[in-house]
Amino acid sequence: MNQPFPDRWLQILESSVPVYKRLPHYHRETLQKRMQIFLSEKMFEECGGITLTEKMKVIIAAHACVLILVETADYYADLQSVLVYPDDYVAPVNEMDENGVVTEGLEHRKGEYWNMGNIVLSWADIDRNLYDNPDGHNLVYHEFSHFLDDRYGLTAGIDINGMPQRDDEWTHVLAKAFRRLRQKISENRRSSLDLYGAESPQELFSVATEAFIEKPGALHTEMPDLYKMLQEFYQLDPLRWRG
Numbered sequence: 001m002n003q004p005f006p007d008r009w010l011q012i013l014e015s016s017v018p019v020y021k022r023l024p025h026y027h028r029e030t031l032q033k034r035m036q037i038f039l040s041e042k043m044f045e046e047c048g049g050i051t052l053t054e055k056m057k058v059i060i061a062a063h064a065c066v067l068i069l070v071e072t073a074d075y076y077a078d079l080q081s082v083l084v085y086p087d088d089y090v091a092p093v094n095e096m097d098e099n100g101v102v103t104e105g106l107e108h109r110k111g112e113y114w115n116m117g118n119i120v121l122s123w124a125d126i127d128r129n130l131y132d133n134p135d136g137h138n139l140v141y142h143e144f145s146h147f148l149d150d151r152y153g154l155t156a157g158i159d160i161n162g163m164p165q166r167d168d169e170w171t172h173v174l175a176k177a178f179r180r181l182r183q184k185i186s187e188n189r190r191s192s193l194d195l196y197g198a199e200s201p202q203e204l205f206s207v208a209t210e211a212f213i214e215k216p217g218a219l220h221t222e223m224p225d226l227y228k229m230l231q232e233f234y235q236l237d238p239l240r241w242r243g
């Protein structure tokens with residue numbers, strides 16, 4: 001793609017995408033190229049009465065493309081639509097208890113990822129965490145990293161108890177991090193990872209991705225193996241970025 005990056009988008013990056021200013025210059029140029037392709041390929045769907053502005057799309061695309069700065073993952077091939085709601089939305093759920101009794105109900109959600117085809121996001125949640133973000137939450141990193149996990153099968157070799165079923169190094173590192181986070185919760189200890197990561201190995205990978213970009217120093221101090229695994233997978237080193 002040889003079209004110049006629009007000035008309007010650059011202004012949005014500089015004013016509304018804090019990670020942009022942390023990126024080394026060579027990553028900034030790549031990010032712009034990735035975003036142009038992402039924005040030309042992906043469909044956005046307005047849900048729940050939201051009107052999506054160009055600015056919102058640029059902000060979502062920028063964060064999605066930070067994760068594919070070096071390894072493009074074919075630009076999230078197979079991802080057809082990014083569905084955006086104005087705020088948390090309510091989704092029907094069927095839950096089965098241990099006796100096999102199914103309860104139908106409704107659940108509030110901020111975002112979700114549906115088997116490669118669609119990603120659902122709440123704009124309010126993205127917007128709330130863009131600035132002033134000491135907790136390291138970023139819904140776009142979270143949901144798009146589920147996509148990458150699924151695509152590369154990163155957590156596919158870990159059972160729900162955190163036992164590795166495969167013998168490669170990344171699987172072992174992720175499994176250990178998952179068990180450690182669950183252990184910390186049981187001992188009421190703090191973590192640089194969102195405790196939601198203890199739900200499953202898949203959630204562990206997504207909250208780890210959020211921490212990796214948003215608070216790399218804290219993650220590196222707490223779980224250097226996990227930091228290194230993410231550094232190898234994303235081929236990024238946020239510890240060296242500014243700020």
Ligand SMILES: [Zn+2]
Nearest residue numbers: 142146203206
């Ligand atoms: Zn998740």
